[in-house]
Amino acid sequence: MKDFPKKLQDKLDERRTNNALRLLKSPNNLIDFSSNDYLGFSKKNIIFKNAHQFLKDHNITQNGATGSRLLSGNHKLYYEVEQQLCEFHHSPSAVIFNSGYDANIGFFSSVPQRGDIILYDEYIHASIRDGISMSHAKGYKFKHNDVAALEKKCEHERHRNSKETNIYIVTESVFSMDGDTPHLEKIAQVSKQHNAFLVVDEAHATGVFGKKGVGLIQHLNLEDAIFARIITFGKALGCHGATILGSDILKQYLINFSRSFIYTTALPPHSLATIYTAYQELKHSTAIGKLHENIRYFKAEIVTHKLEHLFIESHSAIQCCIISGNANVKSISKNLQHHGFNVKPILSPTVPSGQERLRFCLHSYNSKKEISEVLKLLATFVTS
Known part of the structure; x- marks a missing residue:
């Protein structure tokens, strides 16, 4: 096999130098503040069963x-x-x-x-x-x-x-x-x-x-x-x-x-x-209402912990905390994960340099206790 092209190796090395190298990681059992599964539908048993029944009713194998x-x-x-x-x-x-x-x-x-x-x-x-x-x-x-x-x-x-x-x-x-x-x-x-x-x-x-x-x-x-x-x-x-x-x-x-x-x-x-x-x-899920309850509670807790100056204004399930620098935001993300919360860093060049952030994705299944604890920890890490 030929050697890997130097131009490509240089690009990978540059990512490593900038602390921005992407890696695939195994699934974990941390509390989910990172996935796009806002309503918990990806793991909802009734959807899995009903999809199977739908195929059976249509005689599809x-x-x-x-x-x-x-x-x-x-x-x-x-x-x-x-x-x-x-x-x-x-x-x-x-x-x-x-x-x-x-x-x-x-x-x-x-x-x-x-x-x-x-x-x-x-x-x-x-x-x-x-x-x-x-x-x-x-x-x-x-x-x-x-x-x-x-x-x-x-x-x-x-x-x-x-x-x-x-x-x-x-x-x-x-x-x-x-x-x-x-x-x-x-x-x-x-x-x-x-x-x-x-x-x-x-x-x-x-x-x-x-x-x-x-x-x-x-x-x-x-x-x-x-x-x-x-x-x-x-x-x-x-x-x-x-x-x-x-x-x-x-x-x-x-x-x-x-x-x-x-x-x-x-x-x-x-x-x-x-x-x-x-x-x-x-059409009949109660999860949407629960999600918006959690969004409102998360935003209130941001104020409680005096973090509002770090967060981008949002009324959606995506709440972003600006922490400048790839190394800084990765460090705080790692600390949150160490305490059991899966909060992912968004690094440059995905976002502009200086606009690196923690991206909190909220879900209908997050508890108020989880929301309070993760923001309390965040407040500790950004002021330490």
């Missing part, structure tokens, strides 16, 4: 999809699950992708065309950035959650481009690294004013906000203002996959031109059954 959806993998369950998604999310159509990453690179690499403009929040998810980099359109970022900055960029691009230029505005309803939310109503107004196409990633809002966890777009009655919504199932729904919601013609376009849809083996029937069952559970 198939393990794999056998091919892409355009070849042999378009199982009959796809129609049933996509119809369920349309009804639940008030959308004309839904097309299921294998993951949120696949959905985002599939959309942004195929929908915006050469000569089009993509205006995206500077904190947008890496999967969207990757999709934009694969597009023939030009992408420009705007300052995080700054509607005035977005409006200026829209005016600038409309002034210097032809009428045939399409502008796509891209944001998230809850940002994964900050847990905060943009002013979606104002962004929708800017989009309408400049005849732009608004795209919103709802990965961390679905199952958390709105009646029955429909997400922030429906909670704010903005469905008709959105060109496309990206919904992922790997967070609050506790399973796998994603969907893009939009018009019937958008679905037809994606089926024909989205390469991450066309050239991949489809999800197996069991994944579809789990998605269907998780949505059924979401």
Whole structure:
């Protein structure tokens, strides 16, 4: 075997020097303040049992999809699950992708065309950035959650481009690294004013906000203002996959031109059954209410322990404590884990240098005692 390329080894060495080398670690039994399983659905026994029963009721004993959806993998369950998604999310159509990453690179690499403009929040998810980099359109970022900055960029691009230029505005309803939310109503107004196409990633809002966890777009009655919504199932729904919601013609376009849809083996029937069952559970779950109780309690305890100056303002399940420096934030994370709390550090370059943080993910199953104890420990470590 040849030696490993020196250029690649140098990049790994640089990560080690910056205390930023990523490693895969084994699962642990620590108290969960790190996973995206906000409602505990990933471990919910009734969802597992009902998914199995759903397959039995449909007389399905198939393990794999056998091919892409355009070849042999378009199982009959796809129609049933996509119809369920349309009804639940008030959308004309839904097309299921294998993951949120696949959905985002599939959309942004195929929908915006050469000569089009993509205006995206500077904190947008890496999967969207990757999709934009694969597009023939030009992408420009705007300052995080700054509607005035977005409006200026829209005016600038409309002034210097032809009428045939399409502008796509891209944001998230809850940002994964900050847990905060943009002013979606104002962004929708800017989009309408400049005849732009608004795209919103709802990965961390679905199952958390709105009646029955429909997400922030429906909670704010903005469905008709959105060109496309990206919904992922790997967070609050506790399973796998994603969907893009939009018009019937958008679905037809994606089926024909989205390469991450066309050239991949489809999800197996069991994944579809789990998605269907998780949505059924979401309709009557009490976990959403419990999650929001815990969010309110966590925020109150931040004030109790005089930590509010370190935390980014957020009303979501993601609460972030800024601790500058990879070494510093890793040290405090390690101390919390040593005391039994699984709180993960977010390091640069994932976030900008100086904005390193502890990312607390809250869940319906966290107890108030756990929340109080972890923040009491945090207060001790940041002041010591």
